[in-house]
Each structure stands twice: as C-alpha cells, then as structure tokens.
Amino acid sequence: MNPTLMNPLAPLRLTSFSHGGGCGCKIAPGVLSQILKNQAGGLIPPELMVGIETADDAAVYRLNDQQALIATTDFFMPIVDDPYEFGRIAATNAISDVYAMGGRPIMALALVAMPINQLPVEVVAEIVRGGQDVCRAAGIPIAGGHTIDSVEPIYGLVAMGLVHPERVRRNADAKAGDVLVLGKPLGVGVLSAALKKEQLSETGYRQLIENTTKLNTPGIALSALDGVHALTDVTGFGLAGHALELARGAKLRAVIEWSRVPLLENVVVMAAEGMVTGASGRNWAGYGADVKLVPGLHATTQNLLSDPQTSGGLLVSCAPDAVDAVLKVFRDEGFARAAVIGRVEAGEPSLHVVP
Numbered sequence: 001m002n003p004t005l006m007n008p009l010a011p012l013r014l015t016s017f018s019h020g021g022g023c024g025c026k027i028a029p030g031v032l033s034q035i036l037k038n039q040a041g042g043l044i045p046p047e048l049m050v051g052i053e054t055a056d057d058a059a060v061y062r063l064n065d066q067q068a069l070i071a072t073t074d075f076f077m078p079i080v081d082d083p084y085e086f087g088r089i090a091a092t093n094a095i096s097d098v099y100a101m102g103g104r105p106i107m108a109l110a111l112v113a114m115p116i117n118q119l120p121v122e123v124v125a126e127i128v129r130g131g132q133d134v135c136r137a138a139g140i141p142i143a144g145g146h147t148i149d150s151v152e153p154i155y156g157l158v159a160m161g162l163v164h165p166e167r168v169r170r171n172a173d174a175k176a177g178d179v180l181v182l183g184k185p186l187g188v189g190v191l192s193a194a195l196k197k198e199q200l201s202e203t204g205y206r207q208l209i210e211n212t213t214k215l216n217t218p219g220i221a222l223s224a225l226d227g228v229h230a231l232t233d234v235t236g237f238g239l240a241g242h243a244l245e246l247a248r249g250a251k252l253r254a255v256i257e258w259s260r261v262p263l264l265e266n267v268v269v270m271a272a273e274g275m276v277t278g279a280s281g282r283n284w285a286g287y288g289a290d291v292k293l294v295p296g297l298h299a300t301t302q303n304l305l306s307d308p309q310t311s312g313g314l315l316v317s318c319a320p321d322a323v324d325a326v327l328k329v330f331r332d333e334g335f336a337r338a339a340v341i342g343r344v345e346a347g348e349p350s351l352h353v354v355p
Contacts, residue, residue, distance in 0.1 A: 012123065014078035014086055015196050017115065017153050049165065050101070054172040054249040057100040057232055060163070068165045072097035075111045075156020079192050079310050080208070083123045087130020087155055089212040093235065093311035094157035095138050099216040100233040100314060101170075102223025103163035105138050110145030113154035127155050138215055167223040171232035171242075172249025174317035178229060178344040180254065181326050183218060183335050184211055184313025186239055186304055187267030194275040207264050212311040214334070219314055221329045227322025234312035238283050240291050240305035242315055244351050246344075250317075253347030256305075257354055258297055262337040263304065271300040271307075279308045294354045305353065317344055 044051060049068055050060035058072035074094035078086045091108070098105045110131060114124050135142050135157075142157075191208040194200040200208070222228050230250065234242045239256070247254040283306035284291075293301060313335070318326050323340060330338035 012120075013081045014083060014123075014153060015081055017078065017118070049168055050170055054170065055245050056171045057097040060101060060168050062165050066164060068103075068163050068168060070098050070101050070103040070161040070163055071158070072160075073111070073156065073158040075113075075154050076310070077152050077154055079212070080195065083126035084130040085209055085213070087127040087132075088134050089130075089209075089311055090155045091131035091134035091157055092213050092215055095134070095140075095159045096216045096233045096235075096311055098159050098161035099219030100231050101161070101163060102167050102219055102231060103161035104220050105140045105159055105161045107140050107143045107160055108135050109158040110142050111154070111156045111158065112145060112147040113150035113152075114147075115151060115153060116149045119153060127153070131155065131157065134213065134215070138217075163223065169219075169223045169228060169231035170249070171230055171246050174230040174246055174250040174252060174254075174344045175319070176252055176344060176346045177320065178317040179320050179323050179340055180243070180256070180342040180344065181316040181318065181323065181330075181338060182234070182239070182262065182313050182341045183216065183316070183330055183338045184214065184234075184309075185262035185264045185337050186234075186307060186309060186312070187264035188212060188309045188312065189238070189277045189280060189307035190267040190270050190275050190304070191264065192310070193277045194270050197275065199270075199275065204266065204270075211264065214311075216314050218329045218333045218335060221333075222314070222316060222326060225318070225322055225325055225329070227319035228316060228326065229319070230317035232315050234309045234315050236279065236283075236308045236310070237287075238280065238306040238308055239315075240351055240353075241283055241287055243342075244287055244290055244349075246315065246317060247351060248349040250344065251349050252344050253350050253352060254342065254344055255352045255354065256342040258301055259355055260339055261341045262339050267304065268298065268300050271303045276303045277308060280306045283308065290349075291351045291353065294352070296355045297353065301353065313338070
C-alpha cells in the first residue's frame, strides 16, 4: 500500500504511486526499436499522408483537397503530486502533437486509468478537471473517452486536429542548410527528478508547471510559413533523440550549438548533483552511438541532451531567410526564450553537438 495512505495526516503524493512520471515513462528508444523492427507492414491507404515510417508526432489522413485529419494519443503517470496540475500537464502534452504537425486541434477523448481503491474520487476528479481546463484553453471539447481501474494512475488524451494537406509539417522534411529553432528551454526531466527526491525549490516548481502547461500554439502559424520545412516537438526522448529522428528522416546531419540551447534555471547545477531521471540514461543507451559530443562540453551536457521533456518545445527546421519570421511567431505567442540552436547539413544521418 502507498505509505501516504497509511497516515491520513500525510499529504497525498501522486508521484509515489508511479515507477516513472511524465514522458519519462516512455519505453526506451532502443527497446522500442527491438519491438517494432520485425513488425509486418500493415494496410497503407493512399490517403495516409503520415504514418509510422519516421516516428512522427501524429498520423495524418487526407480527407479532401482542403482538409487532412491529424490523430494522436499520449498518456502517462504523474510527474507532479498536485492532481489538477498533473491533468493540465498530461493534456497539454497530448495536444502538442497536433500543433507539431502544423494543425489546429478540434476535439479530444480522455484516457483515464486510476487505482480507484487507493485514490479518493475527489483526486481523480481534479485530474480530469485539469485536462478539461487545458482543452478549454485550446478551444476544444473532451467529447468522450475511456476509463479503467489500474494499479498506477494514468491520464492522457486522444487528440484530433485539422490541417490543410499542403501545410502538414513532418519531422522528416528538413533540408541541408536549414537552421534549427527550439521553442522552449530544456530541463523538465531534471526538475521532475528533483521533485521526486523532494529537493525542488518553489521557484523550480513554478518553472516546471509553467513550461509543461504552455500549449505549443505557434505550430499553427509556423506551418503557414513557406520557409518552415520540418516540425516536431521535443518530448520523452530528449532533444538529442528528437533531433536524431529529424536527421534520420531527412538523411542529413543535425548540428546543435550547445551554448545557444535555452535551459531552465539551475538545471545544470541540479544535473551535476545527480538530479537526473532513469529515462535519461535509457535514452542515451538507445541512441548515444549516433551522437558526437565535441570535446569541451560541460560534463552535464549528455544528461541534458537526453533529458526527457514532458510537454517540451517545438523544434523547427527552417530556411535561413525564415528565421526572423519563425522567432516572431514564437515571440508573438509568448515564447520569449525561443532560440536558434543549430543547423542541418549534408552528411551521414547523425547528431553533432558543439560548444
């Protein structure tokens, strides 16, 4: 039994119910590759514009000459103890995949799996309310869903959206000479590790909540820019993992200039003190062989590159002459720390990280 339930005066810690939280729950990339490598190809209708081929953020199905349907799902275990905030974070993270394809969300379905005999009904209701409030902010209804009794608390959404077929932005369409722009600072996994160890300050907690509940709405306007070639969001596999997916899909080399990557306050210090998730190590084991770290980088760089980002920022690959427009879209929608972090160039599909 959860220890907090043995003492009615102890505060309920949602994170104590789960073995991993947020996007750190993802199956490690190396294990996922093993699971999928021998799967036979399924039915691929001509209307399916984006499937599983490049590990993109969502599936896209062409409905007609003006509309394509975006469909995605995302769910995980608690990353914070506040049930309302957990609901908000999970919903924001799920809807992000629609924005990452360049689309506008239209509705969601809730996925709710809870240990009903251990969690008070009021706590479950707060989780659901958090998700509803985020969907309301995104301008969409929760139109249905599914609930089950579960050993660990799990919450998320099936999210659907619409996009013009010519505005679909895949993660595989970067071009040599492109510039890479990141919409949000890194370090969410480090903050969540500190929270679980009860070592996170109030300032750090506020950063965690603000970063993970900020909807990636710039994706809609970014998809309308001709110079934007590829879009993805940085989530459970960390910046390195998602940059590698972009590079592999385009059959090009991605280069990240580490000194330009925005970081949440104090995460370098916390990472150096061991505040890292188990998922960070599993991520690196899965793809580290394809990442070249140039000498001179801080010792924590590897951990921060592979740090799982729950509801992380958009990663944009765009033409150099579109950079100002891309940054303006981010700034206009409140993403003050969006920054140019690197480039895409000809070469073997890989990731190079330079100081």
